[in-house]
């Protein structure tokens with residue numbers, strides 16, 4: 001009961017602080033309440049993702065935004081990062097098995113890994129390379145990776161896994177290794193899908209490639225990508241694949 005209250009207060013606080021839109025608040029309440037059924041440890045892991053991402057994004061302030069949306073999180077963004085954890089948390093509260101806990105923690109490891117990588121890598125001055133084609137592009141483009149971003153991605157996955165090991169009695173050291181590997185793999189999948197499938201537009205005025213549907217006050221044109229595959233869909237694919245990967249590995253190998 002106290003965990004549900006804490007989750008609701010945290011979501012309300014984030015909304016009051018201007019971090020969430022109205023729909024983002026509703027989605028955060030749903031995610032928070034689902035995860036609070038796991039217990040304080042579940043909420044702590046979720047809080048670690050949101051808190052550390054918030055701090056890092058403040059630390060690496062953007063010089064210029066390439067992303068489609070502003071800083072307020074809406075429902076799609078919250079669901080993309082926390083939806084898999086919410087579902088796993090709900091399942092775990094009725095069926096507390098280690099492989100479901102591993103799926104829960106791995107989805108948060110992927111979300112943390114990706115957010116840390118974006119915060120650090122995207123704001124790197126200079127160039128990055130696309131993860132698959134290895135073409136040199138501006139840092140911040142979807143699918144672009146930098147050494148700095150990848151180091152933060154690795155750190156985010158490992159720290160989330162370490163926290164899960166400390167917080168949950170049913171997570172062994174081997175489970176934690178699987179969670180870290182699945183979380184980091186989810187982040188690699190994020191970059192690969194971001195490069196190959198995500199929608200990219202071009203601005204008719206300045207000619208810049210962008211994820212925004214509007215640029216320089218004009219509607220932009222699609223230059224590549226698949227309809228419906230925006231940044232939120234890419235994040236959703238990454239967090240869900242990390243959850244499935246960790247869940248299956250724990251089920252099969254431990």
Ligand SMILES: [Zn+2]
Nearest residue numbers: 203206215216
């Ligand atoms: Zn423009």
